[in-house]
Each structure stands twice: as C-alpha cells, then as structure tokens.
Amino acid sequence: MKGKNKIQLKNYAFIDSQNLNLSVKDMGWSLDFQRLRVYLEDKFSVKKAFLFLGFIPEQQRMYTNLQEWGYILIFKPTLMLPTGKVKGNVDAELVLHATLEIPNYDNAVIITGDGDFHCLIEHLKNIDKLEKVIIPNKCKYSSLLRKFNSNLVFMNGLKKKLELENKKSGIN
Numbered sequence: 403m404k405g406k407n408k409i410q411l412k413n414y415a416f417i418d419s420q421n422l423n424l425s426v427k428d429m430g431w432s433l434d435f436q437r438l439r440v441y442l443e444d445k446f447s448v449k450k451a452f453l454f455l456g457f458i459p460e461q462q463r464m465y466t467n468l469q470e471w472g473y474i475l476i477f478k479p480t481l482m483l484p485t486g487k488v489k490g491n492v493d494a495e496l497v498l499h500a501t502l503e504i505p506n507y508d509n510a511v512i513i514t515g516d517g518d519f520h521c522l523i524e525h526l527k528n529i530d531k532l533e534k535v536i537i538p539n540k541c542k543y544s545s546l547l548r549k550f551n552s553n554l555v556f557m558n559g560l561k562k563k564l565e566l567e568n569k570k571s572g573i574n
Contacts, residue, residue, distance in 0.1 A: 411447035413533050414507040416500045417473075418492060418514035419455040425515055425538030429558065432566040436471045441564060443472075446511050446533055452499055456480035456490020497522045509533035517544025527553065 426433045435453075442448035453468060457477035465475055476499060480490035493516070500510055500522055510526050512519060513536040526532035532553055537543045540556040547554065557564070 411508045412449045412506075413447045413509045413511055414500075414503055415442050415446070415448045415451040415511040415513060416496050417451060417453045418496060418512075418516055418519070419453050420490070420492065421514045421516050422538050425542065426557065428542065429539055429561075431561050434564055434566040435468060435473070437564050439472045441560070442511065448511055450474055450503075450507070452476055452496075452503075454478065454492035454496045454499075456488060456492065458488060493518045500526070504529075504531060507531070511536060513538070515539060515543030515547070517546035520544070520546040523547065523550055523553075 423433065439451055442451055451473050453473040454476045455478070457480055468475060476492070476495050478490045478492045478495055480488045483489055496514075497519065500512070509531055511533045512523055512526075515537045523532060523535055527550065532550075534555045535547060535550055535553050536555045536557060537547065538557045540558045
C-alpha cells in the first residue's frame with residue numbers, strides 16, 4: 403500500500419506499554435499518552451492504536467482516560483510477585499492482535515524496544531505491512547531490532563513534543 407496518499411492510509415499502532423513507559427522513565431521524563439496519540443495520527447496516519455497493558459483494578463481512571471484519548475486497550479491479567487512487583491507480560495497478546503488485524507490495516511507501527519517482537523516485525527516487513535518501529539530509548543533496545551534500521555524511529559528527540567506537563571493526564 404506504499405502508493406497510497408498518507409491521508410488515505412489506515413495504519414494501526416501496536417504499543418508495548420510497559421516497555422514504552424519504563425524506557426521513557428529511564429530517560430528521566432514521563433510520557434503524555436494523549437499527546438502520543440495525536441503524534442501517531444499526525445506523523446504515521448494511525449487510525450487505531452492498540453495499547454497492551456497489565457490490568458490493575460485500581461487504575462480504572464487511567465484506563466478511562468486512555469480510551470477517551472483514542473486508545474483501544476488490550477489487557478493482560480497480572481500477577482503479584484512475592485517481591486510486591488506486578489507482572490503482566492503482553493508480548494503474546496500484541497503479536498496475536500497485530501497478526502489478526504493484518505487484513506484491516508495498510509501498515510503497522512510497532513512501539514517497543516523489546517527483541518521478543520523480532521519475529522512479528524520481520525513478518526510485517528516481509529509482507530510489506532511495516533510502517534515503522536518506534537523505539538522508546540535509542541540507548542537501550544534489543545540488538546535484534548537493528549536489522550530493521552531503515553524502519554526504526556527513536557523517541558529520544560521527542561521529549562519536548564511528548565513529555566507529560568501535567569501529572570494528572572498520564573501513566574505513571
């Protein structure tokens with residue numbers, strides 16, 4: 403679908419929220435998810451943005467905000483580890499949804515720095531359905547993704563555009 407006008411494209415984003423959120427925090431800032439949604443629409447013609455995250459009942463207000471901003475939330479049940487840390491790995495769900503949705507989108511935007519998505523990204527590239535892989539932190543991402551260099555976009559330079567200015571409107 404490379405010949406389509408950018409405005410006519412119907413791209414979908416598939417977002418590994420934990421990798422995104424932790425990577426941005428590791429760089430010393432918090433992401434404004436509302437601004438990210440606008441950025442994805444404006445820059446990559448993303449019509450649907452699937453956000454994969456672990457479900458924590460106490461976070462319902464945040465989930466409502468994310469849906470109001472245009473995200474489709476895909477939840478993974480979480481486990482409470484003995485250390486008190488919450489675990490909710492979303493990799494399988496993201497791969498499954500990105501694959502099931504292939505007939506419905508022109509190209510995919512994958513947001514992660516996790517090499518576990520190498521097979522999905524490679525498949526999308528092979529069938530000419532990969533728009534971009536957005537890596538949250540250029541300094542810390544899987545070397546498995548380097549082979550897709552021409553499709554990589556890094557968020558390091560997007561702090562001014564996407565940084566959370568008001569703590570009430572983001573994911574922390």
